[in-house]
Structures are given as structure tokens and as C-alpha cells.
Amino acid sequence: xxxxxxxxxxxxxxxxxxxxxxxYAKTELRLGYETPRTDSQxxxxxxxxKMVEDGTxxxxxxxxxxxxxxxxxxxLINGIRNGSVDMTVLGSNNFAGLAPELKVLDLPFxxxxxxxxxxxxxxxxxxxxxxxxxxxxxxxxxxxxxxYRAISNNKRPVKTPDDVKGLKMRVPGxxxxxxxxxxxxxxxxxxxxxxxxxxxxxxxxDGQDHPLGVFYSAKLYEVQKYLSLTNHQYGSLLLxxxxxxFKTLTADQQKVLVDAARKAANVQRKINADKQAELIALxxxxxxxxxxxxxxxxxxxxxxxxxxxxxxxxxxxxxxKKMEAAMAK
Numbered sequence: 001x002x003x004x005x006x007x008x009x010x011x012x013x014x015x016x017x018x019x020x021x022x023x024y025a026k027t028e029l030r031l032g033y034e035t036p037r038t039d040s041q042x043x044x045x046x047x048x049x050k051m052v053e054d055g056t057x058x059x060x061x062x063x064x065x066x067x068x069x070x071x072x073x074x075x076l077i078n079g080i081r082n083g084s085v086d087m088t089v090l091g092s093n094n095f096a097g098l099a100p101e102l103k104v105l106d107l108p109f110x111x112x113x114x115x116x117x118x119x120x121x122x123x124x125x126x127x128x129x130x131x132x133x134x135x136x137x138x139x140x141x142x143x144x145x146x147x148y149r150a151i152s153n154n155k156r157p158v159k160t161p162d163d164v165k166g167l168k169m170r171v172p173g174x175x176x177x178x179x180x181x182x183x184x185x186x187x188x189x190x191x192x193x194x195x196x197x198x199x200x201x202x203x204x205x206d207g208q209d210h211p212l213g214v215f216y217s218a219k220l221y222e223v224q225k226y227l228s229l230t231n232h233q234y235g236s237l238l239l240x241x242x243x244x245x246f247k248t249l250t251a252d253q254q255k256v257l258v259d260a261a262r263k264a265a266n267v268q269r270k271i272n273a274d275k276q277a278e279l280i281a282l283x284x285x286x287x288x289x290x291x292x293x294x295x296x297x298x299x300x301x302x303x304x305x306x307x308x309x310x311x312x313x314x315x316x317x318x319x320x321k322k323m324e325a326a327m328a329k
Contacts, residue, residue, distance in 0.1 A: 027059065029061070029062050029063065030063045030087065031045060031088065031089070032065040032070030032076050032088050033045065033066055033090065034067070034068045034090065035193070035214060035217055036066055036218065038216070039217035040145075041144065041213075044265070044271065045064050048062065051259075051263060055256035060253055062087075070088075073090050073172070073193070074173075077095060081098075082242075087240065088240055089238070090237065091235055092235075093105070093172055093174035094173075095133075095238055095240075097174070097175070100314060100315075101315065104319045104323065105234075106174060106177065106235075108176075109300040109303070109304055110233075110234070114145075114234065114273075117236065121143040121236055122262075124326070125323055130238075134243055137242065138241070139243045139246040140238060141241055141258055142261035143236045143239075146210075146214070147211030147272050148233070149232055150229045151207060151209045151230050152207050152208060152209070152226060152227045152228070153225070154223075154226070155207070157228065157289060158291065158294075164185065166186065167187070169187065170200075171191075171209070177233075178190065179306070183307060193214070196218065200220065201223045209230075212276060212283075215227065215279075216279050221282070225289060226289050227289070229291065229294060230294055239264075308320070
């Protein structure tokens, strides 16, 4: 009997140790972003979470933190660099202060169609930019989609470049956005997304530019009168991770993470495409005047050469030529 009891105790002890080992083997990753739960970024993040957890059989768990819960863009980027945040998805323009080579993605009126952007971002050029993030202790996983940016304001309908002049425009802190709106004759005011609604409501700024999805999810349509589909920049999102944390994963787990990031990008792009007409109808129903038919040529003529020169002065034009070659394929 004593022998049986000792054996049973041993089996229980081994089982407990194995359970503890399994528990400790589980990796939890915190993914933070600025947009609310209604945004396509959050919907794609949920799909990404499911794919990673299913693909690793629960060994890697993703915890989602939308609505700037873990901080604004600047805090999130600092967080994934120093490891206090594991992952983030943000407009690639937010990384341009740290990784100025990403400015090339913010050239105005460069991508005529979303398909042009996908050829660049999903191909060799995009991979080169993702790999380049390693020198900042960041693992670039994939490019998601922010979408074409539209200009909104409370002063007047914007149909030509002259209509933008004199407006106080909220911009992200990215150099290319600041330069673009300087060239257009506005007063650009860098500001985090989390502060934008109140700034528009109190007339601290007159207007802003965001893709339609963010215009909806951040409820900016509640505090804006005019929305012009200028499509002046295609905005990409960068799904990024602390590089040291990425290296702690097994090779199989790393592959699952990268594959899931790319699949979730396609999920999000489809969500954005499917919702565009619905969002425009919602904005109009809410009292926003939506101007859809805008001639892009006067805007491009006024901005492209001056803004692209800012990039060329720093990096030359080799990356621009690579992007043009990718789009031509």
C-alpha cells in the first residue's frame, strides 16, 4: 500500500510539474493600437489573433488593446522598441521619424490604385522595408491598410488646392504629411489621433485627413461638415513587433506569426473595400457634405514635385524607381 501511495504521489507530482511547464511555455503578446473596436484594424487584429492562436495550438496568445489603451502612436513605437509593448499596428507614417526610409510610402498621388500599392507593399520592395526595421530593434511583420486619405474640415467644401489654403489642419507628426500641407498653404498642426475629436469639436483645428474607415471609427463625422475624397495619399499600416521578443519564439511560431500577419492584411483590405459605399452613405445621412468627384491633377501638380524632393534630398530616387518598376509588372 505504501508503495502504491508513493507511486501515486510521484505521478501526481510529475503531472503538476508538466502542467506548470506547459503554463510557462505559453507566450502572451500584447498588441496595442490607436483605433477603436469599430475600425477595420481591430477587426483584422481579431482575425490575426485567432490565426496565431490556432496555428500555434495556443502556445502563443495575442491580447488586443485598441483605443490607445497602451498609449498613442509615439508611446507604442517606443514601447515595442524597448519591449514594454510586444506588438503594434500603426500608420507607417508614424514610424518615419524613427525610420526615415519609410517616407517613400507617403509620396502624394503616387499610387494611382490600391493594386499598385499592393504590388509594392507585398513584394520585394515591401519586404526590404520590413527587413530594414531590424536595425531599430523592430520586426516588421506585414503591411496592412489605412487606405486613401480624404480631407475634411468645417470651413468650406474642398474641390481645388485653393480651397485648402488657410485651414488649420491636424496632421500626424510625419514629415511628409507636414510638408504636404505646408505646400498646400495650410497651417499644419501635429496631433495624436486620441486628441483629434475634441480639437475639431472646439475648433482648435479646422480639419484633418484620414481614410474613411478612421473618419468613421473615430466618429470624426460628428464634428465635421465637409469631406472631400482627394485620395491624396495611400496610407499603409505597419504591423510591427519587438525584435527581441520575436526571437524568443520557435521557428515554427515565427512562421505562423508572419503568415497570419500577411493573411490578416488581406482580410482587412477586403473589409475596407466592402464598407466604402456604406460609409459614404452614413456620412451623408449624418449631415456631412461628401465631395466625391475631384480632379486629382491640380493637387498633384501643386504638391508632388515639392514633397518628393524632400525625400530625394535625403535618399535619392533609387527606391522610387524600384517602386515604379514593381507597379509596372
